[in-house]
Amino acid sequence: MRISELARESGVPLATVKFYLREGLLPPGRRTSATQAVYGPEHLSRLRLVRALVDTGGLSLARTRAVLAGLESPSLFDAVGQAHGALGDEPDDVDTGRVAQLLARLGWTGVDERCPAARRLAASLAALEDVGLTMSEDHLLAYAAAARAAAEVDVASVSTDSPTDAVTTVVLGTVLREPVLLALRRLAQQSQAATAWAHGAGNGRSPVT
Amino acid sequence: MRISELARESGVPLATVKFYLREGLLPPGRRTSATQAVYGPEHLSRLRLVRALVDTGGLSLARTRAVLAGLESPSLFDAVGQAHGALGDEPDDVDTGRVAQLLARLGWTGVDERCPAARRLAASLAALEDVGLTMSEDHLLAYAAAARAAAEVDVASVSTDSPTDAVTTVVLGTVLREPVLLALRRLAQQSQAATAWAHGAGNGRSPVT
Numbered sequence: 420m421r422i423s424e425l426a427r428e429s430g431v432p433l434a435t436v437k438f439y440l441r442e443g444l445l446p447p448g449r450r451t452s453a454t455q456a457v458y459g460p461e462h463l464s465r466l467r468l469v470r471a472l473v474d475t476g477g478l479s480l481a482r483t484r485a486v487l488a489g490l491e492s493p494s495l496f497d498a499v500g501q502a503h504g505a506l507g508d509e510p511d512d513v514d515t516g517r518v519a520q521l522l523a524r525l526g527w528t529g530v531d532e533r534c535p536a537a538r539r540l541a542a543s544l545a546a547l548e549d550v551g552l553t554m555s556e557d558h559l560l561a562y563a564a565a566a567r568a569a570a571e572v573d574v575a576s577v578s579t580d581s582p583t584d585a586v587t588t589v590v591l592g593t594v595l596r597e598p599v600l601l602a603l604r605r606l607a608q609q610s611q612a613a614t615a616w617a618h619g620a621g622n623g624r625s626p627v628t
Numbered sequence: 629m630r631i632s633e634l635a636r637e638s639g640v641p642l643a644t645v646k647f648y649l650r651e652g653l654l655p656p657g658r659r660t661s662a663t664q665a666v667y668g669p670e671h672l673s674r675l676r677l678v679r680a681l682v683d684t685g686g687l688s689l690a691r692t693r694a695v696l697a698g699l700e701s702p703s704l705f706d707a708v709g710q711a712h713g714a715l716g717d718e719p720d721d722v723d724t725g726r727v728a729q730l731l732a733r734l735g736w737t738g739v740d741e742r743c744p745a746a747r748r749l750a751a752s753l754a755a756l757e758d759v760g761l762t763m764s765e766d767h768l769l770a771y772a773a774a775a776r777a778a779a780e781v782d783v784a785s786v787s788t789d790s791p792t793d794a795v796t797t798v799v800l801g802t803v804l805r806e807p808v809l810l811a812l813r814r815l816a817q818q819s820q821a822a823t824a825w826a827h828g829a830g831n832g833r834s835p836v837t
Contacts, residue, residue, distance in 0.1 A: 467759050475755035496821045503814050522815065529822025530815050540811035546684035547804050550676050552797060554808065561781040562805070563812050565774040570816035572770040574824050588761060593817065595756050596771070599763065600813065601806055602749035603772050605712050606731065606739050607779035608802065612705045613738025615783050 422448070425458045429466045436466065442480060444469050444487065468591065476594040482506060489590045495577075500534065502590040509538040517544060525563055569600055631657070634667045638675045645675065651689060653678050653696065677800065685803040691715060698799045704786075709743065711799040718747040726753060734772055778809055 426433040439445040445465055448456030472483045485505030492498040518541045519532040531537065547554055554562075573596065577588050635642040648654040654674055657665030681692045694714030701707040727750045728741040740746065756763055763771075782805065786797050 603775035
């Protein structure tokens with residue numbers, strides 16, 4: 420299809436499609452003349468991916484590019500690591516001692532205590548401590564159990580029939596399911612708050628007593 | 629204390645402290661002359677809050693301001709709702725039908741199916757569908773159970789002795805514990821991936837077979 424059809428089919432404005440091409444987020448089409456190129460279904464699905472990462476995932480163009488690069492990884496484990504690494508600039512100078520202890524206590528083997536996610540966790544725990552909201556060991560263990568339950572179903576849902584599909588599922592699932600988990604936590608908090616703190620459930624006006 | 633001491637004590641650069649004052653993120657100090665003002669411990673703790681929201685929470689100044697406004701709310705339930713509302717520009721034109729069904733199935737009462745978190749969830753599910761990663765009912769229920777478990781310990785950890793402290797804990801906990809949950813999910817995925825997909829746990833190099 421022509422670039423104009425690609426834009427129409429995907430619902431992405433033509434100028435944006437051209438921008439993604441220039442930025443290398445979308446591979447070039449097959450040239451049919453000096454000024455014309457045609458695009459296939461692989462361009463359409465790549466375009467949908469980019470939109471999902473940018474719009475739903477809220478990623479910058481640089482991070483989107485890094486996550487897409489992870490799709491080329493030959494190993495699922497590496498793809499997950501690369502996707503996590505692409506998601507944020509994690510602080511280097513953070514003390515991951517408490518995280519290492521937690522990982523050991525949880526028995527989560529195969530995890531590098533200096534990986535980006537571990538550094539992010541350590542920095543978040545330190546920030547909570549700074550504002551007087553130190554997370555207790557029990558609170559953290561409950562979070563870990565919840566995170567583990569979500570990760571188990573994530574991993575179980577990956578079909579290993581096609582390595583390429585599996586990597587795509589893992590990398591995108593990491594990014595695109597995060598807002599799902601966060602939104603559900605917020606809804607659960609609201610439901611909990613309505614029943615635990617309100618005298619009439621859901622009236623939303625009862626002050627703390 | 630003087631503004632220079634406030635900066636030193638908090639570790640926030642003086643220019644940034646002045647910027648926060650101008651932007652209204654930090655209330656003015658008590659004037660002692662036409663050009664001097666003094667600041668108290670409440671300024672120090674507010675400054676730490678602002679830094680945590682901006683640095684750890686990754687919030688823009690506008691969102692930080694909105695979250696801080698939530699601290700003035702007289703009701704915990706309202707404070708939670710306001711904090712959630714302040715966290716993102718949620719799409720208005722999203723179909724929340726599937727979310728409403730899910731909430732009913734989960735028995736999560738007291739939750740408005742058109743609230744920001746519900747719209748965020750609906751938009752995220754639609755985006756996953758667009759890229760061919762539709763979340764199954766079972767996957768979603770597992771996520772909901774995990775989110776519920778995290779929310780339960782969040783709500784249980786709130787002391788209701790002081791309404792102001794409770795609101796602060798809830799609002800900041802909503803924002804600042806999200807990176808903790810996400811980081812733990814990533815670590816759990818890595819641990820799961822190492823054991824489920826690798827032939828030798830933790831070697832991190834086994835390709836999908």
